[in-house]
Amino acid sequence: MSLVKRCRHxxxxxxxxxxxxxxxxxxxxxxxxxxxAEQATLHELATAQGKYFGSATDNPELPxxxxxxxxxxxxxxxTPGNSMKWDTTEPAQGQFNFAKGDVITDFAQQHGQTxxxxxxxxxxxxxxxxxxxxxxxxEAAMTNHVTEEATHYRGAVSAWDVVNEPFNEDGTFRTxxxxxxxxxxxxxxxxxxxxxxxxxxxxxxxxxxxEGLGAKSDAMYALVSELLAEGVPLxxxxxxxxxxxxxxFPYQMQANMQRFADLGLDVAVTELDVRMQLPADSAxxxxxxxxxxxxxxxxxxxxRCVGITVWDYTDKYSWVPSTFPGQGAANLYDENLxxxxxxxxxxxxxxxxxxxxxxxxxxxxxxxxxxxxxxGDNQIKPGLQLVNTGDTAADLSDVTVxxxxxxxxxxxxxxxxxxxxxIGCSTVTHRVAAASTPKAGADxxxxxxxxxxxxxxxxxxxxxxxxxxxxxxxxxxxxDDYSHGSGTSYADADRIAVYVGGELVWGIEP
Numbered sequence: 001m002s003l004v005k006r007c008r009h010x011x012x013x014x015x016x017x018x019x020x021x022x023x024x025x026x027x028x029x030x031x032x033x034x035x036x037a038e039q040a041t042l043h044e045l046a047t048a049q050g051k052y053f054g055s056a057t058d059n060p061e062l063p064x065x066x067x068x069x070x071x072x073x074x075x076x077x078x079t080p081g082n083s084m085k086w087d088t089t090e091p092a093q094g095q096f097n098f099a100k101g102d103v104i105t106d107f108a109q110q111h112g113q114t115x116x117x118x119x120x121x122x123x124x125x126x127x128x129x130x131x132x133x134x135x136x137x138x139e140a141a142m143t144n145h146v147t148e149e150a151t152h153y154r155g156a157v158s159a160w161d162v163v164n165e166p167f168n169e170d171g172t173f174r175t176x177x178x179x180x181x182x183x184x185x186x187x188x189x190x191x192x193x194x195x196x197x198x199x200x201x202x203x204x205x206x207x208x209x210x211e212g213l214g215a216k217s218d219a220m221y222a223l224v225s226e227l228l229a230e231g232v233p234l235x236x237x238x239x240x241x242x243x244x245x246x247x248x249f250p251y252q253m254q255a256n257m258q259r260f261a262d263l264g265l266d267v268a269v270t271e272l273d274v275r276m277q278l279p280a281d282s283a284x285x286x287x288x289x290x291x292x293x294x295x296x297x298x299x300x301x302x303x304r305c306v307g308i309t310v311w312d313y314t315d316k317y318s319w320v321p322s323t324f325p326g327q328g329a330a331n332l333y334d335e336n337l338x339x340x341x342x343x344x345x346x347x348x349x350x351x352x353x354x355x356x357x358x359x360x361x362x363x364x365x366x367x368x369x370x371x372x373x374x375x376g377d378n379q380i381k382p383g384l385q386l387v388n389t390g391d392t393a394a395d396l397s398d399v400t401v402x403x404x405x406x407x408x409x410x411x412x413x414x415x416x417x418x419x420x421x422x423i424g425c426s427t428v429t430h431r432v433a434a435a436s437t438p439k440a441g442a443d444x445x446x447x448x449x450x451x452x453x454x455x456x457x458x459x460x461x462x463x464x465x466x467x468x469x470x471x472x473x474x475x476x477x478x479x480d481d482y483s484h485g486s487g488t489s490y491a492d493a494d495r496i497a498v499y500v501g502g503e504l505v506w507g508i509e510p
Contacts, residue, residue, distance in 0.1 A: 003100065004211045005179075008301070012171060013171075015230045020117075020124075026484070028452075029244050031300065032117060032277040033241075034282070035119075035312070036049060039077075039352070040352055041053075041073060041074045041075070041400070042074055042078070042343075042346060042347065042350065043074065043075050043076030044076075045347065045350035045351055045352045046076070046173065046307060046308070046350055047242050047399070048350075049091060049300055049350060049351065049455075050303075050433065051299060051300070051305070051306060051307040051308065052076050052114070052307035052308075052347075053075060053076060053077070053307060053308055053309075053350070054075045054076060054077025054078055054079065054113075054114075054308070054309040055071060055074075055075040055077075055078060055079075055308065055309060055310050055312055055313040056078070056079045056081050056271065056309060056310070056311050056312045057071055057078070057079070057081065057104065057107075057312060058080065058081035058082055058083065058312075058317070058473035059082075059100050059103055060078075061312075061317050062107060064075040066337055066433065067314065067316065067317070067337060068107075068222070070116055070313065070314075070333070070337060071107075071111075071313070071457065072111035072113075072371070073109070073111075074275065074313070075113065075313065075316070076112070076113055076114065077098075077113055077114045077115070077116065077307065077309060078104065078107070078108050078113050078114075079115070079116040079118050079271075080100075080101055080104040080115070080117075081095045081269070081311075081312070081319075082100075082103045082125070082154050083103070083104055083485070084099035084101045084117050084118055084119070084149070084153075085119060085122065085124060085125045085305070086101055086105075086120075086121075086122070086127060086145060087125045087126060087127045087131065088125075089101065089145075089149055090145055090148070090149075091127050091391075091398060092127070092128065092129065093129050093141065093155040094144075095173045096148055096149070096152070096222050097438055098149070098152050098153075098406050099343065101153065101205075101429050104509075105153065105156040105157070108156075109156070109319070113365070114158045114159075115147065115156060115157045115158060116157070116158065116159045116160070116163065116270070116309065117149075117150075117153055117157040117159065117162040117201070118160075118164070118206075119159045119160075119162070119163075119164040119185070119206065120146045120149060120150065120161070120162050120190060120194060121142060121145075121146065121162060121164065121178060121187075121501070122163075122164040122165060122340075123165065123174055123176035123177075123252060124165075125177070125413055126149075126177070128416065128419065129471055130177055131177050132377070133177065135177075135179070135180055135181040135361075137190065138177050138178060138180075138193075139181060139182055139186070142178055142186065142189070142190060142193075143189065143193045143387055144192075145198070145341045145373065146162070146190055146193040146194050147193055147197045147208060148193045148197075149197075150197035150198045150201065150415060151197045151198065153198070153331050154197065154200070154201070154379070155171035155198075155200075156162065157198070157201055157202055158201060158202060158234075159197075159202035159204040159235070160194055160201050160202050160203055160204065160206060161204050161205075161238055161270070162190050162191050162194045162204060162205065163187045163190050163191070163205045163206070164205075164206045164207070165206070165207050165208065165211070166179075166184075166187060166207065166223070166320065167207055167210075167216050167219050167220065168216075169215070169216055170207065170215055170216070171215040171216050171218060171219030174218070178463075178468065180192075184223070185284050185301050186226070187205065187223070188227055188230065188232045189502065191203055191227070191232050191233055191252050191435055192232065192233060193425070193503050194233075194429075195233035198325065202235040202236060202266065203233055203234055203235050203236075204234075204236045204237060204238045204266075204268065204270075205220070205224065205234065205237055205238065206236065206237075206238030206239075206270055207220060207238070207239075207240065207385045208241075208242055208271070209240075209407075210237075210239055210255065210256075211240075211241050211250035211253050211269075211295075211355050212249075212250025212251035212252055212253050212256055213252045213256050214251065214253065217256055218450030220260075221259060221260065221263075222265070224237060224263065224265060225263060225327075226264075227265060228263060228264070230358045233265055234265065235265065236265050236267060236268060236306070236364075237265055237266075237268075238267075238268050238270035238271075238273075239244070239257070239267065239268070239269055239270065240269075240270050240271035240311075241269050241270070241271060241272040241273075242271060242273055242311065243272070243273070243274045243275070243295075243297060243328070244274065244275045244276065244290050245274060245275070245277075245287040245288050245291065246276065248275060248485075248487060248492060248493075249291055249294055249491060249492035249493030250288075250317050251489055251490065251491055252296075253295070253300060254298040254301050255329055255362045257298060257302040257304075258302050259303075260462070262302035263438035263500040265304065266304050266305075266306045267299075267302060267304055267305045267306070267343040268305065268306050268307055268309070268461075268477065269295060269299055269305070269307070269308040269309065270309050270330045271309065271310075271311040272292070272295060272308055272309065272310045272311060272312060272332040272344065273312075273318065273320065273331055274291045274292055274330055274436065275309045275324060275327045275329070275330035276288060276327060276328070276329055276330070277326060277327055277329070277330060277385040278326055278327060278328050278329060280329045282463075283508045284329075285329075285340070285341055285342075286309055286341070286494070286508050287494045287508065288329075288330075288341075288342050289344070289345035290340045290494055290506075291411055292332070292345050292346050292349075292387070293345040293346065293348070293349045294344050294365075294492065296308060296350060297389055298343075300349070300350070301458070302365070306428075310331060311331075312331060313326060313331055313332050313333050314332070314333040314334070314335065315329055315330065315331045315333065315335045315336055316333075316334075316336075317452065318331055323396050324355050332346065334375045362391070363388055363389050363390025363394065363457075363505070364386055364387070364388055364390075364394055364399065364455075364498050364500065364505055364506055365386070365387050365389055365492055365498065365506045366386060366387075366401055366492070366493050366496040366497075366498050366506055367384070367385050367387060367460075367490040367491060367492055367493055367508060368382060368385060368403075368483070368485060368490065368493035369383040369384075369485075369487055369488055369489055369490045369492065370382070370383070370484070370485055370486055370487075370488060370498055371383045371425075371465060372397075373478070374475055375477065375478040375479045375486075376475055376476070376478070377475060377477065377481070378469055378470070378473045378474060378475050378478075379467055379468065379469045379478070380467070380469075380476055380478060380481075380484075381403055381458055381465070381466065381467050382403050382446070382466050382483070382484075383463050383464070383465055383466070384401060384403070384448065384463075384464045384466060384496065385446045385460050385461050385462055385463050385464060385489070386399070386401070386455065386460065386461045386498065387459075387460045388455045388456065388457055388458060388459050388460070390457055391459075393454045393455060393456050393457065394454065394455040394459060394500070395451035396427075396452065396453040396455055396461075397450055397451065397452045397453070398453065398500050398501045399449065399495060399499065399500055400447055400448065400499045400502075401445050401447070401448040401449075401497070401499075402419065402445040402448075402497045402509075403446040403448070403466075403480065403483045403498065404435070404444070404445045404480070404481065404482040404483045404485065404495070404501070404510050405441075405442070405443065405444055405445070405446070405476070405477075405481040406441060406442065406443050406476075406477070406481055407443055407444050407445070407474055407476075408475070409470045409472075409474065409479050410472050410474025410475075411470040411472035411474060412469055412470075413471045413508070414432035414444075414468055414471075415466045415468065415469050416430040416432060416446065416466070416467070416473065417430070417464070417467045417473060418430055418464060418466055418467075418469070419465040419467055421459050421461070421462060421463060421464040421465065422461075422462035422463070423453060423462060423489035425464075426451075427451050427452060428448060428449075428450060428451075428460055428464055429449040429450065429451060430446060430448050430449075430468075431447055431468060432445070432446055432447075432468060433445055433447055434445055435510075439482075439510045440480070440482075440510075441480050441481050441510060442482040442510035445483075446466065447470055448464065449468065463490075482510045483495045483496050493507070494507050494508050495508060495510075497509050
């Protein structure tokens with residue numbers, strides 16, 4: 001997805017050393033989550049798994065007593081959205097003001113929370129004087145800023161997003177006053193300055209759209225590999241994770257996290273939210289819950305993923321509507337500070353009870369890619385694969401998958417084929433059936449099953465190349481088919497349903 005960041009950023013690196021201390025009661029919120037005495041908080045559940053669970057916040061929100069009560073009790077880590085950025089902390093050269101950030105660190109100290117500093121060097125939210133400097137003066141100004149701010153918060157901030165969003169979408173370096181003056185060396189210089197000012201803080205490079213495998217995450221991987229080889233102090237990579245239900249889930253997020261972990265780096269999900277086109281409906285809400293759950297599960301599966309921060313926990317203070325007109329409902333709590341199904345999905349993924357709401361059952365998910373660039377020819381060619389995200393093997397003989405489409409004009413009988421699969425097409429069954437209740441985009445479905453076999457935890461079936469046609473070979477119109485997509489790389493597909501023993505465990509039926 002293309003994402004233009006404006007407001008905030010998040011992160012605290014390394015495992016928190018403090019659990020939530022004096023827990024504020026949340027019973028003042030009718031219908032809100034129970035107190036910690038009755039139900040473990042998200043952070044307590046995460047801590048039991050060796051992680052933290054946090055939220056971004058901002059100064060204008062803290063006077064809201066009901067909001068602050070949940071922030072101080074449910075989350076063990078906080079990230080200031082704007083109060084530590086350059087335009088706030090050094091509005092005029094050499095004149096520093098840390099008052100707003102101090103309010104955040106004071107709140108965290110009072111509630112036993114860790115703080116992720118955000119952010120020391122970023123191309124955005126810079127005071128005008130930085131961009132007006134001659135290039136020869138930028139390095140000294142950057143080093144001074146990093147030194148002064150990291151020194152001021154030494155001991156109060158456990159981790160820093162030292163450099164934020166250094167890359168364009170294609171993996172090239174983003175133009176900024178720092179890149180113009182120093183090239184990509186500005187990143188190493190900023191990290192060294194931060195380490196000199198606060199040797200105990202965890203230091204990160206943070207960016208968006210690097211959650212899955214792709215050009216941008218490859219660029220980040222190359223950068224941090226080079227920094228480590230040069231001995232630059234670097235502790236981790238922050239993956240922002242501003243997701244949207246209208247886009248696919250990040251491709252192989254867990255595998256991407258693991259490759260950074262294999263370099264000896266921590267990984268953190270720093271700014272998680274899942275937005276949607278408004279109005280919200282049950283299908284979008286189910287997809288949102290699924291995305292939140294999958295992010296949580298990916299982090300849990302990677303030992304060096306240290307935790308998750310949501311980009312504020314409530315829709316009441318979300319940055320999304322003002323940045324993406326017509327979109328919103330991106331957070332775990334609604335505008336009335338009531339938990340949404342996504343909250344329950346996260347709780348369940350962390351090992352808690354589901355509170356009777358939301359969550360996606362089962363441990364199998366479907367991934368899809370289109371194998372045919374034409375949506376108007378005489379064949380439908382879905383590529384499918386199943387992934388076992390659970391901790392026990394799945395018996396494939398109990399599994400069926402449904403891909404919905406519209407028949408259009410022509411014959412009402414079909415031929416189906418499996419052209420290739422690493423598990424062997426002889427083990428794959430396939431047929432077309434009419435939907436019992438035809439709906440727009442879905443009057444028939446291709447049902448795929450298996451004659452046997454077992455799918456171990458964390459494994460995938462690999463690609464199953466499928467094909468169907470009408471017996472008279474007349475054309476389809478796939479443009480509005482419920483399960484059809486145009487993506488040519490495998491991505492999670494919530495409009496393809498997976499059933500185990502006849503029970504829906506993945507996807508949204510039409």
